[in-house]
Amino acid sequence: MKKSILGLSMRFFRANKFITLTSIIGVILSVSLIISMTLFAVNAKQTLKNEVSKMYGxxxxxxxxxxxxxxxxxxxxxxxxxxxxxxxxxxxxxxxxxxxxxxxxxxxxxxxxxxxxxxxxxxxxxxxxxxxxxxxxxxxxxxxxxxxxxxxxxxxxxxxxxxxxxxxxxxxxxxxxxxxxxxxxxxxxxxxxxxxxxxxxxxxxxxxxxxxxxxxxxxxxxxxxxxxxxxAEEDPFLKSNIESLSIFIVVLSFLIIIVTSLLIISNFEMFLYKYKNQFAIMRSIGATGRQLFSIVLLQSFFITAIGSILGLGFAMFSNKYLHIWLEKIFSFNASTVTFNLKLAFSITVICMVIIQLFLLLPAIKITKVLPLKVIQDNEEVNFKSFKYNRFWGKSFIILSTIIILFGKIIPKEEGGQVFCLLLASILLMAGIFILFPIYLGPLLICLAPFIRKILGVNSYVAIKNVIPQVKKNSFVILTISTMMIITVFGSVMLNTIQKNEQNSLKEQYPTSIVLTSRLGDNSTIDAIELERKVEEIKGISNTSSISTQSSGELINGNHNITFDYSLSDLGRMEKLGIFTKLPTDKKNIIVISEEFSNKHSLKTGDTVELGKYSDADQKVISTGRYKIGAITAKLKDSDVYMDWKEKKYKTDFTVFSKLFVKSNHVKQTTAKLKRIKGQFPEIQINSYMDSVKKSKGMFYQRWSIFIVVISVMLISIIIGVFSSLINNINSKRKEFAILRTISLSRSGIINVILTQITLYLLIGLLLGVFSGGLLTIVISLIDPGKIYINFSIIGLISGFMLIMGLIIFFPYAARLGNKKITLELTQDNK
Structure with a gap:
């Protein structure tokens, strides 16, 4: 019996070469891309270590x-x-x-x-x-x-x-x-x-x-x-960049596997629809559900195994050439470009297992085939069968809303908010995807009369013809939607990250050059000595140091307000233009941040009483009254800034943190500053110009790999989705022949087919954009702020999908319109 099950599985493949081929190609592209990206990240990390070893041993x-x-x-x-x-x-x-x-x-x-x-x-x-x-x-x-x-x-x-x-x-x-x-x-x-x-x-x-x-x-x-x-140390920027790249690759790899799995499932849905009659006959002559399960499982395993093995082979073949291209994209010279076969094989096996788990769904579904219900199930428009799904879909959306509201109450510091919002996002997407096919059919039924008035009879016929197929083609639409969710979410996140990084850099660099301590609270640098050494360098006009943060108390009646403060030289900060319009007499003067001012309704000229918590007295002790000399928007390190002379606020933890350096010749000054690193080994020299350059480089790396992934997904989806839609049209050739016999001309058939294809694509794209937008909004609640939407990439991908649909299906529809009606009517396309 095992031989006959294997033989049946192979015969189904021979009869469906196109479905098999497109599914295998999807797996090949996905597995080879994941292997190549992962090995590149691993090689980049090893190269970083090798460079340090070459330099220092x-x-x-x-x-x-x-x-x-x-x-x-x-x-x-x-x-x-x-x-x-x-x-x-x-x-x-x-x-x-x-x-x-x-x-x-x-x-x-x-x-x-x-x-x-x-x-x-x-x-x-x-x-x-x-x-x-x-x-x-x-x-x-x-x-x-x-x-x-x-x-x-x-x-x-x-x-x-x-x-x-x-x-x-x-x-x-x-x-x-x-x-x-x-x-x-x-x-x-x-x-x-x-x-x-x-x-x-x-x-x-x-x-x-x-x-x-x-x-x-x-x-x-x-x-x-x-x-x-x-x-001896690794370049900290490269190190953080590669770690960021690794995380990005893991997330995108998972998304690629999901899209690939959806594509194969959509192909299997068409395959099962096409051969449901044969499966029903097999059940009627004694085949068990377990045997049918074995047939479909063997077929899915065959696709996954062949695709994964060929993907591994393609990755090995392309490794020699692909890494050069990746190096150019990521601006990183991976001198050790070895193909780690053991790691690549492990990745291949992991991909196979994950894809195969997804493909258990169509295998389980085939066990439910009942001989007497086959024809009815294939064609009926019965939305009552979704009753159970309707309950779960609504439950998921309601539950996600409750979790979002609950997540906003939980303090962010405890980590619960992030977990709640991520869980809410998953439930929200699941709810939308479950409810989508339930309400799409009724919505199209309502819209059909309006479409008839606006676009004519042919479009109306196309819409009516699509409605019974909504359930059957839901995986095709969901695959397109998933790609658009990734496009919307990824592009919005990347664009928002870039804008926020630009704004953050402006806040971090009130001057063109900033020297920072790598040791934080453990710094041993004498700020005054460092200022003196740096100002000996020609080309540097002004400097000013700032300390690490400590906590103080603003005494406000019976209610104290805790704030973070840093010590600095207020006069020097004024010369640098960071603090402005300070009083001439700077005794008992403080400067506060714009955010702290707005939060507690404080303004320049106000006098406030400050204090510090005393461990000995176990209470806040007043240190005197201070006048707010200025409010700064250029510096956001702390809430309050005091002068180094405020000895009451000097503690063992109030040590050097940063030195702001003003220079008109940044490149030359940065080179000269490197000479003092031997005297102050913990110092890290940063310039706004270099940081902007590195920030852009990191952004382009993330953006480039995102474009690579989207491109591969586009190729996979065009192959998979369009092949599924071609099979869908083939399964309805008899219906089209009947329509041609009744009233439709050759151009009418082309119109019907193109309308249906455009409708499928539009539904998938719109659902994806809508879902991606919701996902972005929910995730952004973790860190509220302005969202920057990249309309160009969203429009480009959507337009590309629609144009490719027309390019591929117009000649196909025209060829179908030229077929002899008598041959089409006598052909069994199910």
Whole structure:
């Protein structure tokens, strides 16, 4: 019996090659796109790690003195550093210029004295141990010298044996030509030249697991102000960008699978409709529901398995070429573009399982086929059969409304609001999709007379012909709607994110350059010293620092208002134009934010009483009365700003946070500011110009992958939906032949078919736009604000679908109109 079930499954496929082919193509496109996007994200992450490894090896910090400092690293310094409990390993490195005898003269080369430990080997990428009489050079230099491993080179009067050559790693930040010699050997050379016994130029440091690099750098530098500390770190922007990209890919992959599954289900709906008679006959001669279930399950598994395997193969084939295109889109050079077959296979299996779970629906549905009801079920317009669905659809919408109202009451900080609104969104979409086919038929019945008056008899006939097929073609319409929901929601979200990021950047950058601390409340920077150092740089006109936030109390009778405050130099902030029109006498003056002013009805010139909570007294203690000197709209870090001189408000947690820098030459100034990073390793230099550029780059990455996904879905939907509609028209060829016999001409048949196709597309598009708009509104309640609708992308996708429908179905309808009526009437198209 198993063989006969398998044989029947295959025979159905041979008879429906077009349905099978379009379904498999949909799976191929989806699986290959998901694999390619996921592997690209994984490779991008690995590339980021590899770049750091190439640059720094296993080291976390490089500790040395500033260039020009009179201090040198001696054995005592090394011993003290090694005693630090947060350091796992350290390695001393010497750097100088050494003369090497070339063919025509002596030339000085960048030379590093290293020890034979893992830190030095990983940093400079050599493998062999170096003794006193040995040397290692980069491959480019070895070629130019004509030297091979085993040859002897003359350096500073000594003969050294070449034991290894290393790759030319220009990206490591070291000189293109480099000599590596033993630490002791270079120490002797430097000692002879300078008379000083220097232990190291800098020390490579590997921190213990779990230790924060920036905190360790501050700890080392605490008692040694002249130290320069470089930190091995990934580019924070690239890191956050890739993490964001990964999340976006996961969400879009899930949506792609849903659309693909809906497409295959819509194809199966047509397949089951077409062969319901045969299935009913099989039931009448003794076939069980379980056997029919097995037939359809085998067919769906065949489509999913073949499509997924071919999708994996297509992804492997396209990987070599596709990654170059993705790199251009995402502006990221993935130097390690390896095809991880194990991961790709896992993704393929996951996609297969998810799609197959969706396809259980048509398999279960076929078990309910009853022989005596087949013809009636195929054609009747009986909306009573939706009675149960009507109840669930209304229940879901009512429940979603209640959850939305309840979600708005829950405090956002507790996370319950996000969960409620997401749950409400799912229930709302489910309710709309369940109720849609129930009310669409009656709505079309009501609209049909008006359509007859406006568009004529042919359009009226087309509408009446569509009404009995609403139930049967609901998956086709829902697939189009799902694509439009993704288009509307995705484009609106991306457009809103871009606009909000632009507004946010303007708030974050009251000046062209902002220096921030990476350590937050753990910062050890002296704000006054940093201001002085920065203002020594030519091209910088004004600066002003601001502290981290702390909490204070505005005493208002028996009711206190808690606010966040930051300390700053009010005079400097006025010179920068951040605070304006401050009084000349700035004693007991505060500046408040525009939001805090509006919330508590405060204005410039008001006098308020402020206080701080005392742990000793367990109550708020007044610190005096303060006058509101100005209200600022340019700064939104805190509610209240006070001067650094307000000692009552200085705490252990009120430390340096930001330095605002004003400069007319941002690019040159940013380059000069990088020189002070060795003295202040926790500092991060940010400019408005660079942040805008990075923000746009991130937006275009998200937007590009969104366009790629929409494009693939469009191709899949055009293939799947239009093939389903073609099959639908084929199933009604006898009806069209009867209409031609009664009254319709060839052009009338074309009109009827195009009207039906346009109607299906319009219903799906309008439902999708409506549902996508509702979904966007509900999700936006999580973070209320202005929504920016991208009408162009919505209109473009809608227009493209309608135009493609006309392009594909006009010649098809014309060819159908030319068929002989006698042949069409005698053909069984069910």
């Amino acid at each position: 296993e080291m976390d910090l490089s500790v040395g003195y500033e260039y020009g400092s009179k201090n040198v690293i001696d054995k005592d310094f090394v011993k003290k550093l090694k005693s630090n409990k947060n350091i796992e390993h350290s390695s001393s490195v010497l750097v100088t210029q050494v003369k090497l005898n070339t063919s025509d003269s002596q030339t000085s080369f960048y030379t590093v004295g290293v020890k034979n430990d893992a830190l030095s080997k990983s940093r400079y990428h050599f493998k062999n141990n170096i003794t006193k009489n040995e040397i290692i050079v980069n491959k480019g230099l070895a070629e130019s010298l004509g030297a091979k491993i085993g040859d002897r080179l003359q350096a500073e009067g000594k003969s050294l044996k070449l034991v290894e050559t290393i790759e030319d790693l220009n990206s490591t930040g070291i000189a293109p030509n480099i000599l590596l010699v033993s630490h002791d050997n270079l120490q002797n050379i430097i000692s002879k030249k300078t008379g000083k016994n220097i232990e190291a130029t800098y020390i490579l440091v590997k921190a213990k697991k779990g230790i924060d690099k920036f905190s360790l750098a501050n700890e080392i530098k605490k008692n040694e102000k002249d130290l320069r500390i470089d930190i």
